[in-house]
Amino acid sequence: MEKSSGQSKRTGRRPGATATREQIAAAAREQFSALGYERATFRAIAASAGVDPALVVHFFGSKEKLFREVMELPPAVSDALVRVAEGPRDDMGRRLAELIVGALENPATRSIVLGRIRSASSHPDAAALVRETVTRDLARLAVAVTDDRPETRAVLIGAEVVGVALARYVVLVEPLASLPAAEVVALLAPTFQRHLTAPLGD
Amino acid sequence: MEKSSGQSKRTGRRPGATATREQIAAAAREQFSALGYERATFRAIAASAGVDPALVVHFFGSKEKLFREVMELPPAVSDALVRVAEGPRDDMGRRLAELIVGALENPATRSIVLGRIRSASSHPDAAALVRETVTRDLARLAVAVTDDRPETRAVLIGAEVVGVALARYVVLVEPLASLPAAEVVALLAPTFQRHLTAPLGD
Numbered sequence: 001m002e003k004s005s006g007q008s009k010r011t012g013r014r015p016g017a018t019a020t021r022e023q024i025a026a027a028a029r030e031q032f033s034a035l036g037y038e039r040a041t042f043r044a045i046a047a048s049a050g051v052d053p054a055l056v057v058h059f060f061g062s063k064e065k066l067f068r069e070v071m072e073l074p075p076a077v078s079d080a081l082v083r084v085a086e087g088p089r090d091d092m093g094r095r096l097a098e099l100i101v102g103a104l105e106n107p108a109t110r111s112i113v114l115g116r117i118r119s120a121s122s123h124p125d126a127a128a129l130v131r132e133t134v135t136r137d138l139a140r141l142a143v144a145v146t147d148d149r150p151e152t153r154a155v156l157i158g159a160e161v162v163g164v165a166l167a168r169y170v171v172l173v174e175p176l177a178s179l180p181a182a183e184v185v186a187l188l189a190p191t192f193q194r195h196l197t198a199p200l201g202d
Numbered sequence: 203m204e205k206s207s208g209q210s211k212r213t214g215r216r217p218g219a220t221a222t223r224e225q226i227a228a229a230a231r232e233q234f235s236a237l238g239y240e241r242a243t244f245r246a247i248a249a250s251a252g253v254d255p256a257l258v259v260h261f262f263g264s265k266e267k268l269f270r271e272v273m274e275l276p277p278a279v280s281d282a283l284v285r286v287a288e289g290p291r292d293d294m295g296r297r298l299a300e301l302i303v304g305a306l307e308n309p310a311t312r313s314i315v316l317g318r319i320r321s322a323s324s325h326p327d328a329a330a331l332v333r334e335t336v337t338r339d340l341a342r343l344a345v346a347v348t349d350d351r352p353e354t355r356a357v358l359i360g361a362e363v364v365g366v367a368l369a370r371y372v373v374l375v376e377p378l379a380s381l382p383a384a385e386v387v388a389l390l391a392p393t394f395q396r397h398l399t400a401p402l403g404d
Binding site: 035036038039117118120121122127130131134135151152155156158159160161162163164166167168170171172173174175176179183186187189190191194195198200201 | 237319324364
């Protein structure tokens with residue numbers, strides 16, 4: 001794609017800067033998800049994106065800032081979470097399971113979820129992001145469904161997601177690691193349904 | 203406890219060797235649980251146990267061997283898991299929840315569980331230990347309860363335990379992090395009961 005358009009202006013940003021930036025972001029997500037925050041390096045991220053490490057610094061500043069920026073969940077996902085409450089009540093667990101398994105099966109969102117989880121134990125920002133997803137996004141959903149301890153329901157769902165994500169994609173516990181996505185949805189749906197709508201506790 | 207008994211023999215092991223060994227093991231569990239396998243060092247483990255790093259090598263050999271040895275679950279815990287199947291069927295979820303929350307509230311077993319989970323993403327041995335707990339210990343329990351996909355049930359329970367352990371003790375997601383243990387038992391019991399005895403999936 002050399003000289004792709006005749007209109008490149010000397011504005012200080014190279015033409016293609018957005019594409020390069022997104023390439024670096026994708027490489028960073030991969031690294032954070034595969035190695036966790038501590039072990040991911042600018043050098044390896046740059047190598048995997050095929051750019052000079054200085055360019056990573058140029059675009060994102062510090063490793064902290066890079067992490068925060070590339071580990072944001074797409075607004076589409078957080079918005080979809082609260083909209084799970086909008087459909088029929090009987091079917092909420094299934095809709096939530098479809099949304100979450102869908103996000104985990106998508107490589108980009110999976111990298112974000114796993115990158116947060118794997119970094120959360122060593123990196124306070126990552127822990128804050130995991131907490132925020134539970135106490136903001138999942139809690140918004142639970143609050144829309146019930147006023148009986150919605151925050152507790154949100155954390156039960158969040159814990160389930162974290163456990164299933166680690167078991168299926170990182171630790172590779174069978175048979176979960178090899179099940180088709182649709183079966184994982186079917187397994188999670190009734191648990192989510194209970195966490196959202198059944199009386200809590202025994 | 204200097205000179206605790208008059209019978210110390212010159213067998214090549216110092217008197218008190220067992221106590222020292224156990225001190226090192228406890229320090230190692232702490233480190234693996236706080237930092238994960240990669241970031242734990244012989245030097246820091248030795249410092250926290252108050253011994254020379256050479257003594258850690260003397261007792262345990264390599265970091266691999268140290269990890270494997272100190273991260274074994276006490277047989278009492280794995281035996282208790284399968285015995286959950288022995289009592290009344292209606293109450294199985296609660297007995298399992300009591301056993302697991304009890305193990306997590308005990309600092310020594312909690313270090314083992316968290317050390318395995320936190321190391322599992324970067325260290326194949328740790329991942330193998332996590333898989334083994336699910337596919338051996340939890341599966342033995344599930345097989346004793348039902349012949350309807352017991353391995354799948356075991357991994358659902360295992361994922362739940364991993365998620366709750368991370369949320370409550372590592373990422374500190376509220377309100378789960380601050381709930382009394384008895385309430386955590388009450389929250390987990392019905393989910394475990396379903397995973398063990400209800401039809402799977404929706």
